[in-house]
Amino acid sequence: MNLxxxxxxYHRFKFFSSTLGVSLLxxxxxxxxxxxxxxxxxxxxxxxxxxxxxxxxxxxxxHPQGGTLGPFVETSxxxxxxxxxxxxxxxxxxxxxxxxxxxxxxxxxxxxxxMKFMYINALLNTASMVKPGWMAMPKLQRFIVIGYQRGxxxxxxVIVAGRGIEASHYEIVADVKTGFQLGxxxxxxxxxxxxxxxxxxxxxxxxxPVIYTTLVDxxxxxxxxxxxxxxxxxxxxxxxxxxxxxTQPRLAAPLAATAAATAAxxxxxxxxxxxxxxxxxxxxxxxxxxxxxxxxxxxxxxxxNLQLMGSNRLILFQLALFRDILVLIAGIVIGLITYxxxxxxxHDIAMLKLLGAPSGVVYRMILxxxxxxxxxxxxxxxxxxxxxxxxxxxxxxxTYGDIAQMLAAMVIVVVLxxxxxxRRAMHxxxxxxxxxx
Amino acid sequence: xxxxxxIHAENLAMVYGRGATRVExxxxxxxxxxxxxxxxxxxxxxxxxxxxxxxxxLVTTPTGGSLRIDGENIYDGKQPDLARLRREKxxxxxxxxxxxxxxxxxxNVLLPLHLAGVRGQPAEARVRELLGYLDIADRADLHPxxxxxxxxxxxxxxxxxxNNPKIILADEPTASLDTDRALNVMRLLRxxxxxxxxxxxxxxxxxxxxxxxxxxxxxxxxxxx
Ligand SMILES: Nc1ncnc2c1ncn2[C@@H]1O[C@H](COP(=O)(O)OP(=O)(O)OP(=O)(O)O)[C@@H](O)[C@H]1O
Ligand SMILES: [Mg+2]
Numbered sequence: 001m002n003l004x005x006x007x008x009x010y011h012r013f014k015f016f017s018s019t020l021g022v023s024l025l026x027x028x029x030x031x032x033x034x035x036x037x038x039x040x041x042x043x044x045x046x047x048x049x050x051x052x053x054x055x056x057x058x059x060x061x062x063h064p065q066g067g068t069l070g071p072f073v074e075t076s077x078x079x080x081x082x083x084x085x086x087x088x089x090x091x092x093x094x095x096x097x098x099x100x101x102x103x104x105x106x107x108x109x110x111x112x113x114x115m116k117f118m119y120i121n122a123l124l125n126t127a128s129m130v131k132p133g134w135m136a137m138p139k140l141q142r143f144i145v146i147g148y149q150r151g152x153x154x155x156x157x158v159i160v161a162g163r164g165i166e167a168s169h170y171e172i173v174a175d176v177k178t179g180f181q182l183g184x185x186x187x188x189x190x191x192x193x194x195x196x197x198x199x200x201x202x203x204x205x206x207x208x209p210v211i212y213t214t215l216v217d218x219x220x221x222x223x224x225x226x227x228x229x230x231x232x233x234x235x236x237x238x239x240x241x242x243x244x245x246x247t248q249p250r251l252a253a254p255l256a257a258t259a260a261a262t263a264a265x266x267x268x269x270x271x272x273x274x275x276x277x278x279x280x281x282x283x284x285x286x287x288x289x290x291x292x293x294x295x296x297x298x299x300x301x302x303x304x305n306l307q308l309m310g311s312n313r314l315i316l317f318q319l320a321l322f323r324d325i326l327v328l329i330a331g332i333v334i335g336l337i338t339y340x341x342x343x344x345x346x347h348d349i350a351m352l353k354l355l356g357a358p359s360g361v362v363y364r365m366i367l368x369x370x371x372x373x374x375x376x377x378x379x380x381x382x383x384x385x386x387x388x389x390x391x392x393x394x395x396x397x398x399t400y401g402d403i404a405q406m407l408a409a410m411v412i413v414v415v416l417x418x419x420x421x422x423r424r425a426m427h428x429x430x431x432x433x434x435x436x437x
Numbered sequence: 438x439x440x441x442x443x444i445h446a447e448n449l450a451m452v453y454g455r456g457a458t459r460v461e462x463x464x465x466x467x468x469x470x471x472x473x474x475x476x477x478x479x480x481x482x483x484x485x486x487x488x489x490x491x492x493x494x495l496v497t498t499p500t501g502g503s504l505r506i507d508g509e510n511i512y513d514g515k516q517p518d519l520a521r522l523r524r525e526k527x528x529x530x531x532x533x534x535x536x537x538x539x540x541x542x543x544x545n546v547l548l549p550l551h552l553a554g555v556r557g558q559p560a561e562a563r564v565r566e567l568l569g570y571l572d573i574a575d576r577a578d579l580h581p582x583x584x585x586x587x588x589x590x591x592x593x594x595x596x597x598x599x600n601n602p603k604i605i606l607a608d609e610p611t612a613s614l615d616t617d618r619a620l621n622v623m624r625l626l627r628x629x630x631x632x633x634x635x636x637x638x639x640x641x642x643x644x645x646x647x648x649x650x651x652x653x654x655x656x657x658x659x660x661x662x
Binding site for chain 2: 001003006007009010011347348351352353354355356357358359361430431433434
């Protein structure tokens with residue numbers, strides 16, 4: 001016969017309504033944890049899924065130490081042909097030139113019901129903070145364009161619908177979060193593109209979804225060279241070579257090739273993702289690229305760290321702090337509930353003591369009731385959180401690990417929270433049953 | 438011989454508070470009750486009846502005197518485990534039943550057995566026997582608030598009897614019952630002393646009930662007359 005269970009089952013409504021309150025609090029705690037993990041995953045996913053060991057980006061002039069935080073945090077631009085030189089470095093298995101940039105298209109907003117609710121709620125919340133128009137329903141879909149060479153790293157890691165890019169031009173693979181449909185056409189830069197495949201979970205640290213194109217297409221979209229400018233540039237760039245060829249007819253063929261290569265080399269990219277041969281020291285290759293190519297190199301962890309810089313990291317700090325505060329509040333709530341439940345039972349506790357119940361029996365009953373609230377509250381709250389998780393616009397990912405951690409934390413919090421109630425029970429005098437009539 | 442007494446109190450004294458609020462509730466009380474005796478304790482309000490009962494019930498530690506319960510010298514210097522002695526040797530009955538509201542009738546009677554470590558079949562059998570004895574077997578699975586006052590009092594008596602205590606202390610157990618039911622309770626207590634050889638002390642104001650008892654003790658101003 002367990003006294004705590006008997007009490008809980010007799011006062012079902014009292015206990016379950018209190019536990020539900022605790023559950024909702026825990027749901028929010030787990031959700032904040034899920035939001036934190038979501039921001040971290042969003043910030044890391046492109047770097048992780050690309051699988052590069054090194055990220056090579058632009059340095060300022062010849063000072064690689066002062067390099068850019070490219071390609072996602074700051075603008076980085078470097079000549080495309082550099083990747084050939086990097087690929088030639090011993091230990092480099094693959095150097096993949098990438099063109100990356102934020103782009104947007106105009107879309108008709110068709111928000112889900114939750115999204116509408118959240119939007120109106122946000123308007124009410126920020127009513128005293130913003131001026132008219134600041135929070136207008138967005139009619140633009142922003143995304144990150146990543147252009148890659150087919151067969152090299154940096155492309156979509158999975159295809160959840162349709163297929164990967166096969167043609168050299170005008171095909172895109174979009175993250176499902178863009179809301180684009182298979183077969184949908186859209187104009188990006190000067191050309192029309194068709195969505196041939198969908199991928200998932202590919203977003204930047206701003207949570208903007210990614211669309212993939214071939215490198216050439218991305219260069220077109222991002223740099224949007226005016227064809228006339230390109231033509232005139234080409235003539236001016238090749239001019240010295242053609243003039244030289246006119247005086248040196250024997251060198252005409254090699255000069256023409258050099259001219260073409262030089263013209264082509266005006267193409268820009270934003271970063272080079274480098275995959276190393278297994279076992280090769282990333283540090284050494286990075287040093288070599290820095291010294292000889294005058295470029296900035298980041299290891300994959302450094303690149304992830306960059307995504308989590310500044311405000312992105314600070315918001316995680318704040319969220320983590322508020323998560324702790326909520327756990328503290330849950331502890332205080334459980335402590336007060338347990339205390340009032342104990343006050344309700346003072347007479348029964350006196351009777352138990354009079355019947356010769358050892359103190360442990362009484363304290364165990366109080367502690368078990370508090371633990372019931374804490375543990376059932378955590379489990380129910382976690383289940384609720386897992387249920388609502390998929391409906392949020394930004395990624396919210398709680399794991400069983402989070403829930404286990406929360407359970408452990410709650411056990412400690414609950415034990416501390418019951419101290420007040422146990423102390424009250426300690427002072428109950430069994431004599432109070434007698435004489436009271 | 439001292440061991441022949443179920444309760445043997447010598448020169449018991451009880452002083453509450455100090456200074457201006459000092460109350461001498463008991464003054465040199467001598468009491469020797471044999472096993473199987475049913476005594477009534479009477480006296481005016483504030484005379485010290487409940488105080489005496491809480492001392493005999495090992496709930497209150499007297500400020501003076503000595504006390505033997507079932508041959509055991511309680512305050513002989515060592516720290517006594519009063520809770521253990523209470524659950525093994527003493528049963529309490531009060532004016533109000535004081536049942537645990539969240540336990541069923543069966544569980545309320547089971548409680549003292551449970552606390553004394555009696556579990557399983559023997560405990561269940563004892564509860565069934567007591568509920569039958571007190572004619573409340575058909576109420577076993579109800580909770581106290583679903584019973585009448587008289588039924589609740591019978592459950593409280595069953596609970597007091599559960600551990601076969603050597604001593605049963607009852608503080609105005611019949612005060613909230615009508616005369617018929619009150620007489621029934623007294624007869625029941627008489628039966629317990631006869632059948633189980635338990636010692637019963639009943640505090641009461643009701644002179645109609647003392648026909649059943651072996652002896653009436655008058656408490657007046659903290660002394661036994
Ligand atoms: N815990 C206590 N602290 C201080 N004084 C007390 C305490 N309990 C009882 N007293 C005092 O001791 C005296 C005896 O009280 P007790 O409760 O034993 O009387 P009683 O004979 O049971 O009275 P009643 O018939 O009204 O129940 C009273 O003067 C009372 O005020
Ligand atoms: Mg009294």
